[in-house]
Amino acid sequence: MITIPVFIGIIINIIKPKSLPWVAEPILLIKNQNDLSAILSEPEIREIGLSVAFNLHNDGTLFVDAREEEYIKEGFITGAIYDDDIEVLAAKIDTLVGLDRPFVIYCSDDDCGSSEDLAYNLQDWGFMNILVFKGGWKMWTESGYQVQENE
């Protein structure tokens, strides 16, 4: 009962073109902001911490809020954009920064996961250089950095 589906799952993963690696690799953490300036030949999703996120925000890098609308009502990182509709959001990002320049995605906190999900979805839309700020809204507000009230 268990053996056959396990066998099928393994075989299908081996033979299909975009097979999933057997062990998940964590997203690369960027500690130095200078590492972000290189032009990427392959699309990448990388993780950043609070200090890099803060510097990027000061430099005018686009921030994208991946949280549900009910949480965004409480406020968001100043200047961040959001949209539930991935098509609309992708068009907005493309207009603002294009496909190659980096932008930052965040969600509630370290454990929310929706920033990573959105990053992978946007990567499918052709965005090359996506940064995930894992600490998200919680770490940002706890550090007293600038936020924007929702009207």
Place this chain on the structure above:
Amino acid sequence: MNKIHPVIVLCMRVVLGIVFLVASYQKILDPQQFAREISNYHFIPLGLENVVAIILPWIEVFIGLGLILGIMIDGSSLISGVLLIMFNLLVIQAMIRGFNIECGCGLKEGQMVGWQKLMENMTLLITSYIIFNQKNRSFQLSPKTSLSE
């Protein structure tokens, strides 16, 4: 346990089977997304969420087909019960740790972990239990006798 009419048990099997088949569909189409959803629970170590994402949806397919077609009903209902207990433990630990994450169950897009998910799983778990315990069955292809007989 009181005897339940075999037709009612058959309906329960079909409903539970469809739930498992529907749940497996999106996971099979996009195992990477499913692996990320498993990873959000911060429970499976060493990057092994990918192995779970590769194998688990196919176990769900076999449970679903088994329940609907009446093949190894005892095994299907037993494994579905074990899986549902595991799913509930995952949801409970995520709730205790305050994770605001999608359940990754493949049934409703955007469904978050919480009491509603827990209740849904409990209903399915009770259904599995009833199916396992009711040995007077209609439409059973293989085997013709249950494990306890």
